[in-house]
Amino acid sequence: MKIIGTVHDTETKKSIADVLVSVRDENIETVTDKDGNFTISVPDGVLILHFSKEGYQSKLYTLGRGKIQKINIELKNRTTHVEEVVIRSQKRKYRNKDNPAVALIRKVIENKGKNRFSSNQSVSFEEYEKIQFSLSNKYEKLLNNRLVKKYPFLKENIDTTKISGKAILPLYMEEMLSDNFHKFSPDKSKKTIKGEKKVTLSEDFFDNAGIGTYLKHIYQKIDIYDNNINLLTNQFLSPIAESAPTFYKFYIRDTVEVRDDKMINLSFVPRNKSDFLFSGNLLVSLDGSYAVQSVEMRINKNTNVNWVKEMDISQDFEKNENGKYQLIKSKISADFGLSKSSDGGIYGERTLTYKNYTVDKPFDSSVFSEDRTEVDGLAKVQDSMFWEKNRHENITDSEKKVYANIDKLQNTKSFKRTMNIVTLLFAGYLKASDYFEIGPFNTFYGFNPVEGFRLRFGGRTTQHFSKNIYLESYAAYGFKDERWKYYFGGTYSFSGKNRFTFPSKGINVSYQQDTKIPGQELQFIQEDNFLLSFKRGVNDKWLYNSIYRLEYYHEFLNHISYKIGYKNWKQMAAGGLVFSDDTTGTNISDVTTSEIYTEFRWAPHEEFYQGKLYRLPLPNRHPVFTVRAAMGMNNFLKGDHNYKKINVNIYKRFYLSQLGFSDVVIEGGYLFGKVPYPLLDIHRANQTYSYQLQSYNLMNFLEFVSDHYASIQYEHTFNGFIFNKIPLLKKLKFREYISFKMLYGGLRDENTPTGNQNGIMKFPTDEYGQTTTYSLEKEPYMEGSVGIGNIFKFFRVDLVRRFSYLDNPNVSKSGIRVRFKFDF
Known part of the structure; x- marks a missing residue:
C-alpha cells in the first residue's frame, strides 16, 4: 500500500520539513522534505501511521483501504504563548481531589x-x-x-x-x-x-x-x-x-x-x-x-x-x-x-x-x-x-x-570448546567424551568429623550415549574412617526422552553406600557440596547408609504425577551416634527396613526451567500438593519393622501487589506402628551457615523426632517496599524478608524410650550421657528471622532467632545465616 501526503502546521498552514513518518514496530519510516511532502509504502493490514517532530504534538492517523492513498496531515505546535508570568513562592502539590485526570482514570477503573x-x-x-x-x-x-x-x-x-x-x-x-x-x-x-x-x-x-x-x-x-x-x-x-x-x-x-x-x-x-x-x-x-x-x-x-x-x-x-x-x-x-x-x-x-x-x-x-x-x-x-x-x-x-x-x-570447534568451559563453570561438569561427563566438581573435596578429609570422583552419561538410558555413578573415600563409599544409578525412560523432559515416564534403579546426617534434607544441592562442610556446633552423629531403590515414575500433561517404589535401607550408627536398647543397654548393629512407597503430586499450571539433567521450579500463584505414603514390612528381604507412614505437604505463593509476596508451606504427617527413632520423622534441621528455606535454621541435627506432627512455614518478601521509602537506603536497592516457622508434634508411648519397654531404642546422648534428641510434647518448636536481600544483587543475610526449647544442650538462640540468591 502506497501513501502520499503533505504535513502542515495547524495554525500557520505552513508545510513542515523533517517530520518523522513511521509505522510502529515495523521498522518502516521516512521523513518529509523541505515542502512537507512524503511518500511511504506499508504492508497490507497496516492501519495507523505515526507522525512526530520535536516541538509538535505527535499524531496517529488511521489509513483507509485503498492501494494508493493521498492524505493531508496537520500537526499542532507545542509552543504556548504566555501573556503574563506570575512567580509564586510555593509549588502547587499534586492532589487526587478535583483532579480531572484522576476522575478519568477512576472512570476507566469503574468500567473495566x-x-x-x-x-x-x-x-x-x-x-x-x-x-x-x-x-x-x-x-x-x-x-x-x-x-x-x-x-x-x-x-x-x-x-x-x-x-x-x-x-x-x-x-x-x-x-x-x-x-x-x-x-x-x-x-x-x-x-x-x-x-x-x-x-x-x-x-x-x-x-x-x-x-x-x-x-x-x-x-x-x-x-x-x-x-x-x-x-x-x-x-x-x-x-x-x-x-x-x-x-x-x-x-x-x-x-x-x-x-x-x-x-x-x-x-x-x-x-x-x-x-x-x-x-x-x-x-x-x-x-x-x-x-x-x-x-x-x-x-x-x-x-x-x-x-x-x-x-x-x-x-x-x-x-x-x-x-x-x-x-x-x-x-x-x-x-x-x-x-x-x-x-x-x-x-x-x-x-x-x-x-x-x-x-x-x-x-x-x-x-x-x-x-x-x-x-x-x-x-x-x-x-x-x-x-x-x-x-x-x-x-x-x-x-x-x-x-x-x-x-x-x-558447528565450529572453537565455539564447542568455549561452551565446554562455560558448562564446567556454571553446571560443574566437564565433558570427557560425547557419551560421558565428569562432575560435579564442587563435591570432589570435602571434610566432616566422621570421614575427615574426603575425596570423591564421579560422572554421568550424556544424551549421546542414549536418549532412553541415563547412568550416574561416583566413588568416595574418607581418610579418617578409611572406608569407601559409592553410588550407581540408572534410569530407563519410556517416553523416548531424557529423565527431565516433561512429561516423563520411566524406571529408576540405584544402589548407594554412603554417609548421611540424620535430619539434613537439602533442595537442589548435593549433600557433600564443599561449602556445606562448614557447620556450627556439635556435628558428630552420622549414619552409614546402604540403600537399594527401585522406582517407577509417571508424569501427565495436566501436571499430575505419581511414583511407586521399593526401598531397602540399612542404617548403621557412625561417629558419636550409638544404637542401643533402652532397657538392656545392648548395642544394636543396624536398623534395616524393607518398604514400599508411593507419592502423588499435583502442581496445576506449574512452570519450571528444565535443563539437560535437572529441573528447577519457577514459582507462580498456583499451589503444589504432595502426598507421600510408605509401608514397612517385617521379615521381607531382611526388613525388621512393620509400620505405615503418610505425609501431606501444600505449598502456595500469595502475591500481595506492592507489598511483595508470601510463601506458605503447610505440612503434616502420621506414623502408625512401633519403630526405633531412626525410622521416626526426624525433622529437617540445619547446622550450616547457609539459610535454608525448608529447614529449621537453628535446630540441631537429630534434635527432634515425632510419630505425628504438623507444621507451618511462612516467609514474606517485601521486594524493597519499606527500604524504597527511606532516602539513604533506596539507592542500595536492598529487599526485606521476614519469616516464621512453627512445628508441633509428639510421640506415642510405644515410641518413647522410658527404660521399661522392651525393643525401644535409646535416644542419642552426648559425651556426658545427656539426652540430645527430644519429642515435641512440651510446646511447639518456633523460630523466626528478619533478612536483608539483594546485597550486591546476589546475597541475602538473615538474623534468625529461636523462640522455644532454649534450654536444650548445645543450641544457638540466634545466628546469622547467608543465602546466595539470583533475582531480577
Whole structure:
C-alpha cells in the first residue's frame, strides 16, 4: 500500500520539513522534505501511521483501504504563548481531589468489567508469537565484540533499527502460530499450534525447551486490565488497578483521534520511583466505554529490579463489531546488563499479535476434550512459504538470518570448546567424551568429623550415549574412617526422552553406600557440596547408609504425577551416634527396613526451567500438593519393622501487589506402628551457615523426632517496599524478608524410650550421657528471622532467632545465616 501526503502546521498552514513518518514496530519510516511532502509504502493490514517532530504534538492517523492513498496531515505546535508570568513562592502539590485526570482514570477503573470478555462469553482467535534474544551494544563496540571478531559471518546479522543508538546481534529466535479457543464459564482453554520455528541450540550445552519456558516466564503475557502484572518474576501494579490512584500520578496531555474515535492521552508516573510501578501513556476512549485503546509504558530506571536497563511494554486494542476493544498486539522488550550505565548487554523481545477473532460463537464440545495444548504434526516442519504467508508481521533480514547463522556458529570447534568451559563453570561438569561427563566438581573435596578429609570422583552419561538410558555413578573415600563409599544409578525412560523432559515416564534403579546426617534434607544441592562442610556446633552423629531403590515414575500433561517404589535401607550408627536398647543397654548393629512407597503430586499450571539433567521450579500463584505414603514390612528381604507412614505437604505463593509476596508451606504427617527413632520423622534441621528455606535454621541435627506432627512455614518478601521509602537506603536497592516457622508434634508411648519397654531404642546422648534428641510434647518448636536481600544483587543475610526449647544442650538462640540468591 502506497501513501502520499503533505504535513502542515495547524495554525500557520505552513508545510513542515523533517517530520518523522513511521509505522510502529515495523521498522518502516521516512521523513518529509523541505515542502512537507512524503511518500511511504506499508504492508497490507497496516492501519495507523505515526507522525512526530520535536516541538509538535505527535499524531496517529488511521489509513483507509485503498492501494494508493493521498492524505493531508496537520500537526499542532507545542509552543504556548504566555501573556503574563506570575512567580509564586510555593509549588502547587499534586492532589487526587478535583483532579480531572484522576476522575478519568477512576472512570476507566469503574468500567473495566464492561471492557473485558465476560464470564458467559467464548472467544477464538489466531495468535502469532515471536521471541528474540540478542547481544546489544553500540554499533562500533558490537563490531569489536570477541564473538563477532572471531566469527565474521555474524556481522551480517547485526541489526541497527531495534534500539535507538544501539545495535543488536540476534542469537535466539522463536516463532509460533496457533489457533486458540477460550471459554470463560467454566474456564477452559485450548491451543492448537499450527507452526513452530526456533533456533535449535546444541543439546550438549542447552535445553531448548527450558530456554523457551524461562523466556516466557520472564516475558509473561500481560493483561492491562488485571490489577497486577507479573513480569521478571516480580509483580507490578497496573496503571488501571483499583488502587492505581494511590500509587500513581496521572496527567491529561491532549486529545487525539484514532479511527474516527476521540481519545484522551493520559500519562502516568509512579509516586515513588523505586516501587514496582510503570511510567507511560494511555489512550482512553471517549465514546462512553472508557476503554483502553493503547498503552505504552516502561519500567522506571529507579525501580528496584536487577539487571534491567530498559524495559518497554506496548499494547494496542481494536474495536470489534460489538463496540468493545479487543487486544490485537502486545509487545515486551528489555535491555539487560550488569549495570544500568553499561553500553553492552542482552536485548530480549516478545511480540504477540492476534487476528480472526470470533466472539460468542459456540464451539464443538470436542475442542476441549484433549490436552490444553496440542501440536499439529506438521508444525515443526513448516517451510518458508508457510511463514511468509502466515506471519502477522514481517521480520527483519537479520532475524531471518539468525536461524542459519547460529547453526553455523555451533558447528565450529572453537565455539564447542568455549561452551565446554562455560558448562564446567556454571553446571560443574566437564565433558570427557560425547557419551560421558565428569562432575560435579564442587563435591570432589570435602571434610566432616566422621570421614575427615574426603575425596570423591564421579560422572554421568550424556544424551549421546542414549536418549532412553541415563547412568550416574561416583566413588568416595574418607581418610579418617578409611572406608569407601559409592553410588550407581540408572534410569530407563519410556517416553523416548531424557529423565527431565516433561512429561516423563520411566524406571529408576540405584544402589548407594554412603554417609548421611540424620535430619539434613537439602533442595537442589548435593549433600557433600564443599561449602556445606562448614557447620556450627556439635556435628558428630552420622549414619552409614546402604540403600537399594527401585522406582517407577509417571508424569501427565495436566501436571499430575505419581511414583511407586521399593526401598531397602540399612542404617548403621557412625561417629558419636550409638544404637542401643533402652532397657538392656545392648548395642544394636543396624536398623534395616524393607518398604514400599508411593507419592502423588499435583502442581496445576506449574512452570519450571528444565535443563539437560535437572529441573528447577519457577514459582507462580498456583499451589503444589504432595502426598507421600510408605509401608514397612517385617521379615521381607531382611526388613525388621512393620509400620505405615503418610505425609501431606501444600505449598502456595500469595502475591500481595506492592507489598511483595508470601510463601506458605503447610505440612503434616502420621506414623502408625512401633519403630526405633531412626525410622521416626526426624525433622529437617540445619547446622550450616547457609539459610535454608525448608529447614529449621537453628535446630540441631537429630534434635527432634515425632510419630505425628504438623507444621507451618511462612516467609514474606517485601521486594524493597519499606527500604524504597527511606532516602539513604533506596539507592542500595536492598529487599526485606521476614519469616516464621512453627512445628508441633509428639510421640506415642510405644515410641518413647522410658527404660521399661522392651525393643525401644535409646535416644542419642552426648559425651556426658545427656539426652540430645527430644519429642515435641512440651510446646511447639518456633523460630523466626528478619533478612536483608539483594546485597550486591546476589546475597541475602538473615538474623534468625529461636523462640522455644532454649534450654536444650548445645543450641544457638540466634545466628546469622547467608543465602546466595539470583533475582531480577
